[in-house]
Amino acid sequence: MKATAxxxxxxxxxxxxxxxxxxxxxxxxxxxxxxxxIADGQVVADLWGGHGDAAGKRPWGRDTLVNVWSTTKxxxxxxxxxxxxxxxxxxxxxxxxTWPEFAVGGKQDVSLGDLMAHRGGLPGCGRPxxxxxxxxxxxxxxxxxxxxxxxPPGEQCAYHALTYGHLAGEVLRRADGxxxxxxxxxxxxxxxxxxxxxxxxEAEDGRAAEIIAGPGAHDSVEQAAARPYAAAAYLNPRxxxxxANQRAWRAAEIPGANGQSDALGxxxxxxxxxxxxxxxxHRLLGPEAIAAMTxxxxxGLEAGFDNPIAFGAGFMLNMDGLxxxxxxxxxxxxxxxxxAFADPDTGLGVAYVVNRMLGFGDDPDPRRxxxxxxxxxxx
Numbered sequence: 001m002k003a004t005a006x007x008x009x010x011x012x013x014x015x016x017x018x019x020x021x022x023x024x025x026x027x028x029x030x031x032x033x034x035x036x037x038i039a040d041g042q043v044v045a046d047l048w049g050g051h052g053d054a055a056g057k058r059p060w061g062r063d064t065l066v067n068v069w070s071t072t073k074x075x076x077x078x079x080x081x082x083x084x085x086x087x088x089x090x091x092x093x094x095x096x097x098t099w100p101e102f103a104v105g106g107k108q109d110v111s112l113g114d115l116m117a118h119r120g121g122l123p124g125c126g127r128p129x130x131x132x133x134x135x136x137x138x139x140x141x142x143x144x145x146x147x148x149x150x151x152p153p154g155e156q157c158a159y160h161a162l163t164y165g166h167l168a169g170e171v172l173r174r175a176d177g178x179x180x181x182x183x184x185x186x187x188x189x190x191x192x193x194x195x196x197x198x199x200x201x202e203a204e205d206g207r208a209a210e211i212i213a214g215p216g217a218h219d220s221v222e223q224a225a226a227r228p229y230a231a232a233a234y235l236n237p238r239x240x241x242x243x244a245n246q247r248a249w250r251a252a253e254i255p256g257a258n259g260q261s262d263a264l265g266x267x268x269x270x271x272x273x274x275x276x277x278x279x280x281x282h283r284l285l286g287p288e289a290i291a292a293m294t295x296x297x298x299x300g301l302e303a304g305f306d307n308p309i310a311f312g313a314g315f316m317l318n319m320d321g322l323x324x325x326x327x328x329x330x331x332x333x334x335x336x337x338x339x340a341f342a343d344p345d346t347g348l349g350v351a352y353v354v355n356r357m358l359g360f361g362d363d364p365d366p367r368r369x370x371x372x373x374x375x376x377x378x379x
Contacts, residue, residue, distance in 0.1 A: 008034075008062070010045035013378050020374035021047050024367045031356040032060040032209055034263035037375065038271030038349040041279060046264050052209035052355060065195060065260040066209040066353050067244035069334030070161065072259030075196060075269055076168050077116060077293060077314025077332075078284065079183050084313075085289035088175050091116070091313055095167075098174045105148035114154050115167055116313040117297035121149025122167065123160045123304065124232025131237045134162060135252035141170045150229060151303075157311065158229035158303040161239070165256030168314065180255045191282040192272065194265035198258065200250040208260055209355040211244040216359025217336055223305070230304035241336070241357055257335070263351040266340040270331060271349025274342035290344075294330045321364075323350075324372045337365055346379060 004025035010018050014037065024030040032050035036043070052058040052066075083089040089098065091113035096103030102110070110120050125133075125140060126147030133139040144163060151158075160167065169180035176183060181199035189196045200208065221239050224230035243249040249258055272279035276287045296317060299310040310317040315330040323329035323341040331341025331350075336357025342349055352371060360366070 004049050006047055006049045007060075008045075008047040010047060014045045014375070016378055017045055017371065017374040018047060020370045022049070023370060025050055029356070029358065029367050030354060031056075031212060032064070032066070033352065033354040033356075034060065034064065034066075035352045035371065036263035036267035036350070038267045038274075040347040041271060041275060043264070043267075048263070054210055054212050058209075060209065063195070063207055063262065064209050065197070065200070065204065065207045065262055066338075066355050067211055067250075067257075068259050068261050068266070068338040068340075068353055069244075069257050069336060071261075071266070071332050071334035071338045071340050071351075071353075072198060072255060072257055073164060073314060074266075074332035074340055075184055075188060075259065076165055076180060076198070076255045077312075078188060078269065078273070079172055079180060080112070080116060080168055080314060081289050081293035082187060082285050083172065083175055084292060085285040089171070091292060095120075095171060098171050099145065101142075101145040104146060107149055107153065110149070110153040112171065113297055113313055115171070117157060117311040118160050118164065118302070119154050119157045119298060120160075120167070121151045121153050121156075122147065122163055123150065123158050123229050124163060124236045129236060131240075131243060131249075134166070134237075134254055135248055137166065137169075137253065140166045144170075150232060156303045157298040157300070157309070159233055159305075159309075160256070161233040162254065162256045163233070164314075165254055169253065169255045179253055181253045188269060188284060189265065191284075192265075192268045192279055194261075194268045196259060196261040196265040196269065198255050199253040200260045202247075202251065204260075205247065205250060208250060211241050211336075212356045213241040213336075214356045214358045216361065217241060217357035219359040219361065220305070220335070227304060233304060239335075261351075261353060263353045266351035266353070267349045269349070270340050270342040270351065273330075274344050274347050274349050294328075321369075321372070324376050337367060339368060348375075350375065
């Protein structure tokens with residue numbers, strides 16, 4: 001098998017990481033992907049390779065963007081944390097204080113912290129909705145505001161795959177006046193020179209890679225029917241990887257799942273979070289706010305699929321080596337394989353983005369394991 005040519009640069013101590021990245025291609029696991037690592041504020045690896053389309057006609061470039069699915073949730077959680085840092089929002093306050101229409105159906109005491117930790121009981125809408133309703137925004141937020149939660153808020157955690165973004169986004173819009181995509185562009189991505197978009201401008205559409213559903217990509221959707229909380233999250237509407245290849249999806253704001261990014265953009269964001277909230281002279285938020293947004297709010301079995309997970313206020317907390325060996329690492333992963341995280345113990349911001357979606361059942365993604373073993377082996 002011909003070895004894949006990997007583009008980009010890395011410090012010599014990360015040559016093994018470059019080899020691990022290439023191995024994912026050479027073993028047929030990746031078709032197009034990028035990997036970036038920032039250590040103590042410096043770019044130490046910025047790598048990419050493969051193709052941005054299934055036909056193999058578009059080489060992956062330095063500026064290629066790709067839909068990162070739920071890895072989007074990390075920058076969204078950061079946006080909320082920035083408003084907490086400014087005193088505009090409070091994790092312990094009821095959501096209804098900011099969003100009065102939310103205070104019906106037994107949700108009057110649901111805290112922002114519970115909502116951000118997937119404990120609010122709203123993994124899906126209480127009536128049939130379409131993906132076009134999510135694109136339109138208001139039909140979904142009106143439905144979520146009016147419905148009763150699926151369980152007593154705070155008593156369980158079940159993953160809010162799409163609704164998370166509309167819930168967090170509506171809270172931010174009510175508190176700040178801006179939509180989530182605009183806030184991220186103006187307050188996070190722009191200042192950090194990070195290519196990360198929630199709502200991709202049409203002028204950037206040519207940079208977007210094609211999402212390709214590989215083996216196992218549909219497993220979670222297929223398994224959701226027998227599980228009521230998972231069904232609410234994944235079957236109303238039925239999650240479809242092809243959404244990401246449509247202009248309507250890219251143009252809309254789906255803050256739970258439609259972030260378009262390259263690896264370096266996400267690594268810059270998490271590089272800031274690994275070093276107290278600042279990067280390149282720009283402050284996003286302070287260390288106390290980072291401590292608040294990563295304080296553990298749930299650890300145990302997520303009730304949608306009975307998977308072990310730990311959450312802060314929107315961020316996945318490290319568990320079972322999800323983000324390497326450091327117990328304080330935090331970030332988020334996405335459907336099919338992407339992930340990004342900060343490791344305050346080593347000063348790392350790490351991101352891996354990919355266009356070939358794979359599933360491995362209950363086993364960890366071997367691409368992620370290979371990359372993290374090589375990364376931490378070089379430190």
